[in-house]
Amino acid sequence: MTAHDRPNLPPEPWPELLAGYVLGDLSSAERTRVQQYLAAQPEAQAEVAELQATLNLLPLSLADGVAPPAALQAQLLRAAGNTTQRPQAAAAPVTAPVTTPVTTPAIQPGGPAARQGSRAIAPRPVWRSLPRAVAIAAIAAAALLGWQNLQLRSALQLARQDLQFAQQRIDHLAAIETQLANASASLAKYQEIITLLRLPENRLLALRGPAASPKPPAAVS
Amino acid sequence: MPLTEQPDPVVFAALRQGDLKALDVLYGRYSTPIYRLALRILKAEEEAADLTQEVFLRLWRTLGYDPARGTLLVYLMMMTRSQALNRIRQHQNQRKLAERWGRSALSLAEGGDTSGHASGHPGRFPLEALSLDETASQVRLALAQIPQAQREVLEMAYYDGLSQSEITQRLDIPLGTVKSRSRQGLLKLRQLLKDLVDSP
Known part of the structure; x- marks a missing residue:
């Protein structure tokens, strides 16, 4: 199936491929291999999650001193007070x-x-x-x-x-x-x-x- | 213990019960980084504020966050980025396919307790603004340690939602270079931020 199942092939550069997977820069063949690999290797899934988390910590480096307008908090609470919670069923923030x-x-x-x-x-x-x-x-x-x-x-x-x-x-x-x-x-x-x-x-x-x-x-x- | 001092999962559980106070607490914790990210992507204060509200309202309404799958901070950042890029996509047709990671990011957000700096302590979460500040300075420090060229492509992809080939065009460097720079940059960052993102 995948290259790593066959010992006679050179090993895949998994760290790079996993990073590429998270960055979305893989070819479709590569993506398939990564997906197979992930399905078989739970620890690789954790690695992907960690890369993902790393990436999403990036914005914490953004300029200090910028903050949302003070009025927003009260505005949000008012809006939320008027919004009923619809757990999960309405969750799909997907456009597809x-x-x-x-x-x-x-x-x-x-x-x-x-x-x-x-x-x-x-x-x-x-x-x-x-x-x-x-x-x-x-x-x-x-x-x-x-x-x-x-x-x-x-x-x-x-x-x-x-x-x-x-x-x-x-x-x-x-x-x-x-x-x-x-x-x-x-x-x-x-x-x-x-x-x-x-x-x-x-x-x-x-x-x-x-x-x-x-x-x-x-x-x- | 007052809600303001409770860790995120506890506060989120209260949010689930329809407790507006919980929303208030989470807003206090995360509105600033969310707003900053929204502003960085949207480049307009009013829209950034609007998106900040939308992110929290969505959290309140859909309760789509699953504490078992990662920290709230990372979840909120992914939501913010993905929705901000969505708005950009709606505004600018030619760039509308740019969002590369947002969705898969959401689905993959499992694992990592990206929280406590004490990586050996599962269940510790970045609670107060103070520890968020600490996290932020660690991220800044880490970013300062990777080569500028790597940082550049990572940021172009993350904030501008550019695909690798779009970055290739903008910087006039080969696709392979863009790929290796962004991958190496990400791997290095992950190494530097190990304590923050390691799974317990």
Whole structure:
């Protein structure tokens, strides 16, 4: 599978590759190898998390003496006071659609498609002398395609990241859903009991055989 | 013990219970680094303030942070960066694909107790502004110790969300150089900040 499974191949420069993984500069082949490696090596996952944390400590070095406006704190608390908490279910701060947990990220980037459209209708001043215009259009199209290809590839990478993130969210949501199902199952039971208790005959709390239960409603009416 | 002196996980647990005071405490702890990062990326004070509020509101509303997966500070920094770059992307079409790390960063934020300087003490978190200041000066010190060329590419990628090839174009140096500089820079930083980011 991976190179490190095969001892006759030179060992991979894992620290560099892991750093590259965190920095997002790997080729897709490299990324696949890293992902396989990570799946097999828990300690490498910790290493990735540490590199990630390192990177995100960078902003602590930013200029001293700059602080948010004083009024912001009160403003935030007011806003939060008016906002209900919606744990996890509403959490997904992902721009990619969370609804498609398929492993074909091709459908993901809605953005790029839209962008392509707007680019394609960019004004083309040389439109009258047809042959020349055609040639120019062809060149432009080729350039455009190259550019778009590049963009699509970046988009794809981003979308993959989104997808990975979204999938974690989905797992999480699935867990919550199960809990919810359980909860509503027991809720239903309680409601049943409550309904029973609310029946006019509710003084008869002792459990009765099924033969008795159809009766009371009839007796009420 | 008052909430202000409790470690982040305790405060966050209170936040989960809908305690606004907890949000207040966390704001007191982290609004400044968040604002600074937002300002660095967005380069506009009003927008940085707006984003700062959004980050906290989102934390409050979604409770998307999982204490088991890393420190709150790192989580908030990732959120801030990713959302700031998102805004930039919305503003500037040609750069909109720049965000390289934000999302995967969020999903990978597991492990590291990036907190206590005493690396051997799991469960210690950077609580008060004081220890955050200490952390900050350690980060500055570390950054000062890596070559300027490495720092430059790391910062371009982190704050401007530039891809390696965009950096290649801007600096007019080969892609391989950009890659090796940023990787070496990151690895060196990680080494220098070992005590801060080591998993317990």
